Amino acid sequence: MEIKELGVDKNIVTKEYIFDGTDIKTAERRTLNELNRKYTVEGFRKGKVPLSVFKMRFGKDFYDYFVFEQLLEEVYKSFKEETNLLLIPEIVEKEINSENGRVVVNFHKKPVAKVEVEKIKVRIANKEQVLDNYLDLRLNSLKEEHAVLEPKEGPAEFDDLVRVRVFVVNKETGKVLIDGKEDEYVLYKEDERPTVKNVVGHKKGDVVEFDREFAGKEGESVTYHYKLEILEVYKRNLPELTDEFVKNNLSELHLETLEELKNKIREEGTKIYDDEIKHSIREQILAQLPDVTELFISEKTIDYAVRLIVNNMKEENKYEDYVKKYETEEKALESLKDYYVTELKKESAIEKLAKEYNIERKVSDEELEKYAEILAPYWGISVERAKVLAKEKPEIREEIENMIFVDKVIDKAAEKVQREIVDVNKEGEESEENN
Structure with missing residues (x-):
């Protein structure tokens, strides 16, 4: 078998696999053995049917299907040497006869991505206003409670x-x-x-x-x-909040003055604010990543990916229901295409930025446990059980490791995005002048 590279179309490398007469003869022998195990022909003993009889019985399919399957095994072996693949290799051409054969394969590589995180703009609630609102809310709640x-x-x-x-x-x-x-x-x-x-x-x-x-x-x-x-x-x-009120009614907090209480509440509010803003920034960056990411990708790759998705949906009997959500099948396919490209842009951007920031996927047990603590309430299980699952269940561990990896990349990217401070009203909503 000889392998030739025919050309490159952006992220697609096209290779030709050439088989000479010797390769064909070897494939014929293997085919004969395989057919003799599976089929019986009247007039011949099981396993003793000659090659010529099978050629006559299957006609063109003998080479186009059976011999081709044997040659593919050799082609598949070479796939192991291919790196950075985005999709499974695509066979685009094949010509097989008794003298020679050729198989043309498209290798869809992961596309090169250009990411301009500096163009991303995130909106951040005014911290002082948020903390003032939080303080008022907590103090009013204390009045209501007492x-x-x-x-x-x-x-x-x-x-x-x-x-x-x-x-x-x-x-x-x-x-x-x-x-x-x-x-x-x-x-x-x-x-x-x-x-x-x-x-x-x-x-x-x-x-x-x-x-x-x-x-x-x-x-x-x-x-x-x-x-x-x-x-x-x-x-x-409602009581008046004074130093005396704090000492007499909030003794469990071990505070002496109203000012100490206010400081404690603002500390609580600061932690909540920092956590919420960090989460909000992550979401905003992820949402905008596709808009600031350019992929060096062939349309052939996108079309091939959509075909694979459709085939998978059909196998799971989900495709017809999906199409019903749209006016036409064309619009359904266009939606699939847009979704695929959007998700691919996110994934490619994350990978590109990770290399740029020298962030590895490796996650420590301590990081796993910390993330498991966050996820435990959503899973409806204890923190200890969540930690065990995160460490011992490979599929869960992999999913959490990816979450942590993405968070690390996005948090680093957050240092380079544009930030707009947004005023908020007493209800914690953005003020109308910001809209």
Whole structure:
């Protein structure tokens, strides 16, 4: 077998495998042995059918299929020497006869990527504003938690606490959903629930009734009748936050002054802010990577990749359902193509940046355990169990190692991206002037 390189098209290297008469004869003998093991021919003993009979019986397929399969084994052996492959090699041509043969193969290599992370712009919430909002929220929560309740005879007002007995019945069927359950809640002004709005203005002993309509099955509406018996109304007296309040009510924190409490809360807020911003920056960079990445890739590679994806989806009986999501099959294929290119750009960019930053995939056990601690709540298992899985399950370990690897690369890239500080309002949302 002789191998010739026919040419290079961006990331595709095309090679020709040439077989002479000796190669063909060897492949014929192997084919004969294989066919004699699988087939019987009337008039011949099992395993004793001559080559000429099989040639006559299978005709053109004898060389195009059976001998070709034998030659492919030699071709496949050479694939092991190919490096940096993106996809499985693609056989694009074949010509086999009794005298010689040739097989042409496209090797789709991983494309070269050009990444300009400096063009990425991430938006970061104003730290001081976020911490001020967090401080206000925590201090207000402390006031709410330590509110002094004073029974009142007058009508309930916003910010009062009410204790009610609740009855809910399906108005059409009479089915009882809630039968006298006691509940209590604060009447916050911003709370739009009817159970709040309808109670305001009523006093202890009053009965409040109203209907609520909900969407039911198949677009039909369902109406429920609510009856609330007001058992008690309390005026909430919020305490003033002072040094004395901190010492008397928050002794478990071992703090002496309100200022110490504020500093502690800001420390907590800073940690939360740093973690959230780090996560946000990672997400923003990953989302923008395809836009700042240019691939030196042939369209033939992209088309071949989509064909492989489609074949896999068909084998799993998923392709028809996928196409139904789009107006035409053409649009479905275009969506697959866009998705593949986008993901390939991300993957190629990560690999390129990793080499540039000298970041290896190797992960320590300590890093694995730390990541397992983060994932444990999402998996719904204990931290110790998560650590064991991360170390001992190869597929899980590989997945986590890749997550850590990507995080390392993105965190390094974050040092070079543009950053825009965004003001936030009291609700923690971006201010309108930023939009």
